[in-house]
Amino acid sequence: MTVNEVMTRLEAMGSERMRLQNTKRGAHGQQFGVKRGDVRTLANKIKTDHELARAVWATGNIDARFLAVLIIDPKRLSIEELDSMVRSERFADVIDWLYAYVIKERADKEQLREQWLIADDPMAARLGWSLTSGRVARNPEGLDLPGMLDHLEAEMPLAAPEIQWTMNSTLAQIGIHQPVYRERALAIGERLGIYRDYPVSKGCTSPFAPIWINEMVKRQG
Numbered sequence: 001m002t003v004n005e006v007m008t009r010l011e012a013m014g015s016e017r018m019r020l021q022n023t024k025r026g027a028h029g030q031q032f033g034v035k036r037g038d039v040r041t042l043a044n045k046i047k048t049d050h051e052l053a054r055a056v057w058a059t060g061n062i063d064a065r066f067l068a069v070l071i072i073d074p075k076r077l078s079i080e081e082l083d084s085m086v087r088s089e090r091f092a093d094v095i096d097w098l099y100a101y102v103i104k105e106r107a108d109k110e111q112l113r114e115q116w117l118i119a120d121d122p123m124a125a126r127l128g129w130s131l132t133s134g135r136v137a138r139n140p141e142g143l144d145l146p147g148m149l150d151h152l153e154a155e156m157p158l159a160a161p162e163i164q165w166t167m168n169s170t171l172a173q174i175g176i177h178q179p180v181y182r183e184r185a186l187a188i189g190e191r192l193g194i195y196r197d198y199p200v201s202k203g204c205t206s207p208f209a210p211i212w213i214n215e216m217v218k219r220q221g
Contacts, residue, residue: 001046003055010063013038022062027091031062039063043070050076057085065094074102079112087121092162095123099130110135122162129166136173145174145181153188168194168209175213182217186210 014032022031046052046067053072056064077085082103089095103109109131116128135143148170156167168189175185189209196208205215 001049001052003052003059006042006046006052006056006067007059007061007064009042010034010039010061010067013042014063022091022093025091025093027062027093029062029091030060034063034066036066039066040070043067046071048073060088062091062094065089065091066097069094069097069101072102074106077102079108079115082112083115083124086116086124086127089123092123092126092165095126095162096130099127103127104131104134122160125160125163126166129163129170133166133169133173136170137177140178145178149174149181149184149188153192156194157192164194165207168207172207172209172212172216175209176216176220182213186213189213 011032013034015035016033018035019031019033022033049071050073053068057068057072059065086095086098089098103112106112113128113131113135116124117132119125119128132143132148136145152167152171156164156171159167171185171189175182175189178185186209194209195206198207200206205212
């Protein structure tokens with residue numbers, strides 16, 4: 001399948017309703033408004049095609065970038081190319097797909113985490129904190145958790161919204177998985193009040209850290 005064929009198929013699957021939904025979630029670039037499930041269906045037909053993925057990503061179209069994430073070969077991406085991809089995208093949903101399907105299973109993710117935590121690009125920093133949140137949950141050995149809590153308490157209120165979301169996730173993961181730091185994580189979340197009034201659908205857990213932490217701890221035992 002060629003780039004033109006891919007773009008023609010994506011355009012045919014687009015809808016105004018999905019375009020409006022994407023825009024409401026922060027998308028401001030080119031888009032057709034394709035449902036994520038339809039993107040997945042097309043990706044399953046194409047399967048892995050690294051060069052096509054690179055070409056499709058280069059169009060800058062949001063739907064094409066969602067597709068590229070699913071058909072790219074993560075092992076063939078250098079750190080430099082991946083970093084360039086991240087810095088070229090401003091829609092957090094695309095960045096989060098990159099994290100879920102390409103980044104979090106890479107062998108060099110710790111190098112990426114350290115590099116992106118200090119990045120001046122908001123999407124790179126968002127991913128640095130996504131990787132940190134994941135490491136707190138799965139492999140916290142060697143992390144300076146007290147120092148991290150200090151940093152979160154001081155910097156999270158000032159952070160860009162894209163970064164604040166994954167910083168908050170890190171705070172919650174510390175509270176959920178580290179009983180010794182739970183009370184402090186709860187106190188920080190309560191004092192900062194970030195996402196206190198965030199609207200959530202019925203049955204979903206609030207991202208407000210104290211509610212999130214307490215709910216997850218309750219489920220653990």
